[in-house]
Amino acid sequence: MDDINTITDRLSADRDASDDELKILIDAEKSDRLRELAARRRMEYYGLDVYTRGLIEFTNYCKNNCLYCGIRAGNSDQKRYRLSKDDILACCREGYELGFRTFVLQGGEDLYYTDSMICGIVSSIKSGYPDCAVTLSLGEKERESYQSFFDAGADRYLLRHETADEEHYGKLHPESMSLKNRKRCLFDLKEIGYQVGSGFMVGSPYQTLDNLVSDLRFLQELMPDMIGIGPFIPHENTPFGGFERGSLKRTLNLISILRLMFPYALIPATTALGTIHPLGREMGIKAGANVVMPNLSPVGVRKLYSLYDDKICTGEEAAECRGCLERRVQTAGYRLTVDIGNVKRGL
Numbered sequence: 001m002d003d004i005n006t007i008t009d010r011l012s013a014d015r016d017a018s019d020d021e022l023k024i025l026i027d028a029e030k031s032d033r034l035r036e037l038a039a040r041r042r043m044e045y046y047g048l049d050v051y052t053r054g055l056i057e058f059t060n061y062c063k064n065n066c067l068y069c070g071i072r073a074g075n076s077d078q079k080r081y082r083l084s085k086d087d088i089l090a091c092c093r094e095g096y097e098l099g100f101r102t103f104v105l106q107g108g109e110d111l112y113y114t115d116s117m118i119c120g121i122v123s124s125i126k127s128g129y130p131d132c133a134v135t136l137s138l139g140e141k142e143r144e145s146y147q148s149f150f151d152a153g154a155d156r157y158l159l160r161h162e163t164a165d166e167e168h169y170g171k172l173h174p175e176s177m178s179l180k181n182r183k184r185c186l187f188d189l190k191e192i193g194y195q196v197g198s199g200f201m202v203g204s205p206y207q208t209l210d211n212l213v214s215d216l217r218f219l220q221e222l223m224p225d226m227i228g229i230g231p232f233i234p235h236e237n238t239p240f241g242g243f244e245r246g247s248l249k250r251t252l253n254l255i256s257i258l259r260l261m262f263p264y265a266l267i268p269a270t271t272a273l274g275t276i277h278p279l280g281r282e283m284g285i286k287a288g289a290n291v292v293m294p295n296l297s298p299v300g301v302r303k304l305y306s307l308y309d310d311k312i313c314t315g316e317e318a319a320e321c322r323g324c325l326e327r328r329v330q331t332a333g334y335r336l337t338v339d340i341g342n343v344k345r346g347l
């Protein structure tokens, strides 16, 4: 087997490597060359720009029971909240003034919000802010629902596949959920015309290196525009409360690998990365990420959107959050831009 630098050079040139080679890179202790080539590739596509998305976590109700998730239906200790359309539009107003040109509406799978309510929210945002993109992250829906949101003006949809291995999927999710349906959703979204985001947790319970390679292979099949990965972080009121956090090193290696395999992709430096290390997001940007997603939700509800324990950025006002991230991006040697931040394919 070739050494790590040779494998890295090949991955950079071919945008692909064998399964065994990918496993070596994922697990690499010394990844200087991987970082260097990922940074170079990202510079070719996006220069120094880091895009920002205003995240509005509008409901923490969810009908599902994913075993890793703090807002799962079974967590009866969780205080619940929902934002009204007016609340959401107020977040957008503030966000627009702060320079956000993408709003991400994220929530659990909450049946309180009917398709026509979601369409009404999307079309109000689009008519108020025609120069902005609306990203939805509402979980699994029927194709007709996705189509109606798209027709109402939604531009992008985020739905992490979480793991592309059937058996592993079954260990993370209740029987009512299936990898097959999750994939169906992702391909429906693509066909409809959304810019699609997918991704997975790094270090989730029972995950193997083979699982991670399956994740990369599935992404090659889907070719999403956005790829979000973050370390698994346990939540105490879930069946996985006693499991270890995912590794920082492995997450950073995977960000760099993703940049080399999918040079065009929008890859966030996630809040979860910032939660496991004070400089996690800066490291993520240096490893090849090019998006940050500060929170625009009202401060009063931030702590309630607790997907995992110790989540950062739950106390600051939106302006503080943006200012903080702007400084962090600068520290990493890049610049936060006021831009809709569409994907750049085709170099």
Ligand code: SF4
Binding pocket: 062, 063, 064, 065, 066, 069, 070, 071, 072, 073, 107, 108, 109, 139
């Ligand atoms: S991960 Fe998503 S679908 Fe699963 S319980 Fe949490 S909010 Fe619901």
